[in-house]
Amino acid sequence: xxxxxxxxxxxxxxxxxxQEKRIIRVFPRRTRATPCDGLVVVGRGPxxxxxxxxxxxxxxxxxxxxxxxxxxxxxxYVAPVSVGGPATGQxxxxxTPGMYLRExxxxxxxxxxxxxxxxxxxxxxxDTRELPVTDGWNVLDDNxxxxxxxxxxxxxxxxxxxxxxxKKRPEFTGGLESRLLKxxxxxxLRALRPKQMFFAYDTPDDLEPLRAAGRMLLSGxxxxxxxxxxxxxxxxxxxxxxxxxxxxxxxxxxxGFMPMAMVWRDSGGRRSDEWRRFQREWARPAIVGREIMERxxxx
Numbered sequence: 001x002x003x004x005x006x007x008x009x010x011x012x013x014x015x016x017x018x019q020e021k022r023i024i025r026v027f028p029r030r031t032r033a034t035p036c037d038g039l040v041v042v043g044r045g046p047x048x049x050x051x052x053x054x055x056x057x058x059x060x061x062x063x064x065x066x067x068x069x070x071x072x073x074x075x076x077y078v079a080p081v082s083v084g085g086p087a088t089g090q091x092x093x094x095x096t097p098g099m100y101l102r103e104x105x106x107x108x109x110x111x112x113x114x115x116x117x118x119x120x121x122x123x124x125x126x127d128t129r130e131l132p133v134t135d136g137w138n139v140l141d142d143n144x145x146x147x148x149x150x151x152x153x154x155x156x157x158x159x160x161x162x163x164x165x166x167k168k169r170p171e172f173t174g175g176l177e178s179r180l181l182k183x184x185x186x187x188x189l190r191a192l193r194p195k196q197m198f199f200a201y202d203t204p205d206d207l208e209p210l211r212a213a214g215r216m217l218l219s220g221x222x223x224x225x226x227x228x229x230x231x232x233x234x235x236x237x238x239x240x241x242x243x244x245x246x247x248x249x250x251x252x253x254x255x256g257f258m259p260m261a262m263v264w265r266d267s268g269g270r271r272s273d274e275w276r277r278f279q280r281e282w283a284r285p286a287i288v289g290r291e292i293m294e295r296x297x298x299x
Contacts, residue, residue, distance in 0.1 A: 021053035024078070025100060026071050028057075028064040033140075035102045043067075045074035052079040058100045059085040063269025092125050097134050104168065106136025108155050112143040114177075116202060118234065118264060133158050137168035144172070145180035156188045169195040175232060179209035186220035194228060198260075201252050202234040214256030224256055224292065231257035233282075236275040237264040249282055253292050 027034050030042045041050070055075040059068040065087055072081045084090055085100070095107040111125035121142045128146040133154050144152060159170040175198045189197065201210055210231065222229055231252045235245035245261070252259040261282040263275045282288060 022051065023054045023056055024050060024052040024075075026055060026057045026075060028059060028067045028071065029061075031060070033060075033101050033105055035098055035100065037098070043071075045071065046078045050078055055079050055081045056100075057081060057083045057085075059083065059087040061269060062087045062267045063265070086120070086124065089120070089124050095131055095134060097136060101140070104136050105138045105140055106134055107131065107140050107174075108133045109141045109144060109147050109151065113146055114143070118202070118237070135162055137162050137166070138171040138173055140174035142174060143177055143180075144174065145177050145182075145185065152185070153188075156192060159192055163192065169193060171195045172197040174198070175200050177209075178206065178213035181213045181216060183216065183220075186216050186222075189217075190221045196228055196230055198230045198232055199257060200232045200234070201248055201259075202232075207248075207251060207255075210252070210257070211255045218256050222256075224258075227258050229257045231255075231259050232262045233259045234262050234264060235278070236271060240264075242274070242278060245278065250291065253288075258288060258292070 022039070024039050024041060025035070026041045028043060034040065034042060039052075055072075055078055057068050057072045057075070059065055068083055068087075072083050075081050086092070092107075092110045097103070097106065101107075109128055109130045111128045112119070112121045113127045115122055125142070128143050130147050130151045133151075135158060137159060139155065139159070141147075144155065147155075162168055163170060170192050171194060173196070178199050199210060199213060200206060214229070217229055218224070233245070233248050233252055235248065249259045249261065259282060261279040263271045263279045265271050
């Protein structure tokens with residue numbers, strides 16, 4: 001949703017109050033998570049009206065690094081430039097709401113104790129470490145459920161308050177690990193009534209924990225029809241096949257989740273046209289909905 005001028009000005013005023021310096025943040029591309037206040041620039045060099053004390057180029061994807069380097073050189077004529085973000089491999093620090101992510105997105109922990117071959121999180125940030133909990137409603141933590149019970153309860157309490165005060169239903173788009181889900185998590189999540197929760201089916205050993213999580217969530221009051229329960233399904237790596245990936249999608253549906261195909265990319269961001277078509281097909285509600293109905297009818 002597009003922000004009104006007053007909302008944008010409020011966010012910008014918040015930054016100016018918190019910062020002694022005027023920092024322009026430059027992003028190679030716009031995503032849903034890109035902030036939108038007046039000190040954000042996307043995909044361009046400076047113009048005559050850009051004035052700053054410092055410029056931060058923020059890079060989320062490895063394949064954007066060459067363009068980010070060009071942007072950094074272009075902005076050197078305005079102010080000292082630093083390049084950061086997940087794509088650089090730099091260890092993540094404290095989270096500042098609205099600085100590099102749109103208002104509402106929040107990170108309360110960094111890192112992950114798992115060592116998945118396709119993931120850069122553990123290489124960059126190491127094991128899970130907890131951060132101070134700030135307000136938001138879309139939780140992007142890489143592995144929230146790996147945090148201490150006290151931290152998770154604090155996050156849930158914050159989400160409940162934000163939902164009550166700002167009428168924003170929680171979302172867990174960073175993903176929740178199936179094998180770490182506990183009955184008290186389900187009870188607390190049900191009380192929160194989240195808009196959506198994502199789990200993951202990345203490797204074969206994720207299937208049984210996903211099934212167990214699905215049983216726990218469905219018996220705890222969640223429903224398939226609500227489409228609240230969702231699951232990232234990794235596909236498209238070198239030895240993957242379309243038939244195997246389609247089977248994993250159906251297994252995800254059978255476990256109680258709506259699947260979302262996540263096509264693996266190399267460091268250059270490349271993926272074949274065939275896998276892109278596969279991903280688009282499984283992103284179409286009509287196709288996924290038909291699969292769900294057929295699987296439910298046959299069960």
